[in-house]
Amino acid sequence: MKQTTIIGIILGISLCVSAASAPPSIPALLLRNPDVRVYRRSPTELWVYDMRPELGMGMHGMPDEQIDMVSALGIRLVRHTMYWYLMENTTDPGVYDPKYLARWDDLVQRCQQKGIELEVVVHGNAPGLSFENRHQAYRRFAQFVAAMVGRYPSIRFWELWNEMDVAFTDLFGAGVEGPEGQPIPMLQRGQMYAEMLKVAYPAIKEANPRAWVLTGGMSDCGDFPRGIYESGGKDYFDIMNIHTYGVPIQYSLVARGLRVYEVMKEFGDENRPLWNTEWGIDAGNFVAAWGWPHERGEDDAQYFDEAHKDQWRSVLEDHWRRRLYQKVLPYQFSADNERQVTGEPQLPEAMTLNDFGFGIVRSDGLTPRPTYQWLKELQYNRYINRQPVRTMDVEVYLPDGAHPVGYEYSNKWREGILIIRNVTVDSLFPTVIRLRPGD
Numbered sequence: 001m002k003q004t005t006i007i008g009i010i011l012g013i014s015l016c017v018s019a020a021s022a023p024p025s026i027p028a029l030l031l032r033n034p035d036v037r038v039y040r041r042s043p044t045e046l047w048v049y050d051m052r053p054e055l056g057m058g059m060h061g062m063p064d065e066q067i068d069m070v071s072a073l074g075i076r077l078v079r080h081t082m083y084w085y086l087m088e089n090t091t092d093p094g095v096y097d098p099k100y101l102a103r104w105d106d107l108v109q110r111c112q113q114k115g116i117e118l119e120v121v122v123h124g125n126a127p128g129l130s131f132e133n134r135h136q137a138y139r140r141f142a143q144f145v146a147a148m149v150g151r152y153p154s155i156r157f158w159e160l161w162n163e164m165d166v167a168f169t170d171l172f173g174a175g176v177e178g179p180e181g182q183p184i185p186m187l188q189r190g191q192m193y194a195e196m197l198k199v200a201y202p203a204i205k206e207a208n209p210r211a212w213v214l215t216g217g218m219s220d221c222g223d224f225p226r227g228i229y230e231s232g233g234k235d236y237f238d239i240m241n242i243h244t245y246g247v248p249i250q251y252s253l254v255a256r257g258l259r260v261y262e263v264m265k266e267f268g269d270e271n272r273p274l275w276n277t278e279w280g281i282d283a284g285n286f287v288a289a290w291g292w293p294h295e296r297g298e299d300d301a302q303y304f305d306e307a308h309k310d311q312w313r314s315v316l317e318d319h320w321r322r323r324l325y326q327k328v329l330p331y332q333f334s335a336d337n338e339r340q341v342t343g344e345p346q347l348p349e350a351m352t353l354n355d356f357g358f359g360i361v362r363s364d365g366l367t368p369r370p371t372y373q374w375l376k377e378l379q380y381n382r383y384i385n386r387q388p389v390r391t392m393d394v395e396v397y398l399p400d401g402a403h404p405v406g407y408e409y410s411n412k413w414r415e416g417i418l419i420i421r422n423v424t425v426d427s428l429f430p431t432v433i434r435l436r437p438g439d
């Protein structure tokens with residue numbers, strides 16, 4: 001469907017979606033932000049990408065029953081982990097565990113059949129690799145990911161490591177003592193991560209030029225990303241990606257997002273896509289934060305479910321209003337409680353705190369929690385699902401006189417501002433427009 005939405009890269013304004021398109025419970029007054037963004041990737045490349053709010057989902061296991069339950073929520077984007085040390089479980093590069101490889105072959109095929117778009121996070125040191133031989137590890141990691149990207153061309157999103165700034169690997173200095181016995185600073189860790197990106201990114205793009213590379217979800221949103229930029233990593237990833245935890249979730253979601261946005265802006269990169277691939281809350285963290293509810297004699301099970309849903313609502317309403325992130329993916333569909341509590345919560349018979357973890361289903365992985373039912377009724381993504389691809393005219397600011405290749409365009413009221421005609425905008429993947437330098 002052709003739209004005449006005009007996007008202003010200078011002022012960051014556009015014709016927004018109408019109030020009638022707001023999901024239930026999201027006030028019409030929140031609909032004031034642009035739904036498309038423009039990013040000057042390089043002097044010869046421009047990206048146009050969809051900023052309509054979209055909810056994805058993190059998933060550990062992915063049996064058909066769970067995939068069907070996620071699909072029933074109108075969710076198509078699923079984050080799933082590929083463990084490097086399980087696929088290459090020996091010191092020999094390129095030798096894959098047959099069972100784990102077969103599991104992935106089956107998973108990718110089933111996701112294609114069910115219309116699921118996988119976002120794969122790859123992490124976990126392969127045997128024989130550590131901080132001491134990290135440069136060798138970077139090269140081997142690049143070879144491994146490139147091989148997987150080539151094997152699974154239907155997977156377009158690849159996330160490189162998981163919270164690598166603080167845990168899960170020592171290849172970038174987490175858990176490693178510096179020369180004076182102190183932890184390696186975050187800035188230096190980000191610089192080492194950039195070294196890996198410079199090796200892995202070209203290999204991935206060679207294996208599949210249509211693949212999109214996300215940074216691993218960062219816990220630190222200041223010095224670590226700054227280290228990436230200071231070491232020249234800007235050209236070696238596509239999508240900035242962070243994780244936000246804290247109570248209430250919305251506070252952390254916004255504060256950390258704005259903090260990394262300021263770092264991106266510092267390096268002239270504020271229009272790059274920004275994702276959040278982990279956020280969530282469980283019963284243990286509710287109790288740790290507020291000492292609720294059993295100390296007040298409340299119905300613990302009901303409280304945990306209601307508070308869980310309230311946190312979800314606040315996050316999704318903020319995402320709809322602020323549009324700080326292009327995509328948000330919670331942690332996660334099925335996940336246990338991660339924090340012990342003192343006292344004895346009053347729970348129904350046969351239930352434990354694991355039934356009130358991060359997940360939107362109980363600990364059996366299939367029984368819906370109230371939040372799941374609410375999301376099913378809400379259908380947060382329904383407007384993207386109804387119109388996943390749109391055609392529109394896009395207004396851009398190109399002060400150096402560059403102009404698009406293969407598109408009709410016209411000048412507007414001010415020098416350097418062009419209207420590019422009939423741009424196809426896919427709600428999942430940025431549209432890449434080649435630019436020809438000005439005369």
